[in-house]
Amino acid sequence: MIACEEYGEALYTLAVQNGRIQEFDQNLSAITQVLKSHPEYVRLLDTPAVPTKEKLTLISEAFAGAEPLVLNFMMILCEKHAVYLVPDCYKVFKRIYFEEHNIAEAVCVTARPLSAAQTSALQTKLQTLTGKTIHLRCDVDPAVIGGIVLRCDGRQFDGTIRAKLETLRHNLASVIV
Helix, strand or coil, X not given: CCCHHHXXXXXXXXXXXXXXXHHHHHXXXXXXXXXXXXXHHHHHHHCCCCCHXXXXXXXXXXXXXXXXXXXXXXXXXXXXXXXXHHHHHHHHHHHHHHHHCCEEEEEEEECCCCCXXXXXXXXXXXHHHHCCEEXXXXXXXXXXXXXXXXXXXXXXXXXXXXXXXXXXXXXXXXXXX
């Protein structure tokens, strides 16, 4: 079995040693997106029914512009029938990069899209609170009704109307009359 933690760390170490962190990151991000959006391609690359030589050729052709070391990584995983683990290895790579560069990812979910000014203010506030550079992703989910759900640094803050209504419903249900 492939240990994603070890492979992700090895990828990061290779990227640092070769001074190509940004290129590795871009390649791994693009490859991860391709693999997530085409699960049938992953199954093809991981199946023992197709000869390994043919699968390696497919990888070479599909990702011809990739960093050679990233391409070699893909081929190693293909030989081990573990191409499906590329996204997990990339998560480890990204986590290490973020830790070493004092970066945190944050996700906010609102009922309606935030304006550019609101997004900027939220990002600035999070940077002040955490002392880290924040990569903020804003999602829209009408089910939150109003307010915001915020996930940052392993914490979740739910200030939505939906959550308040759920709390109220729970409190009312537990009242003995």
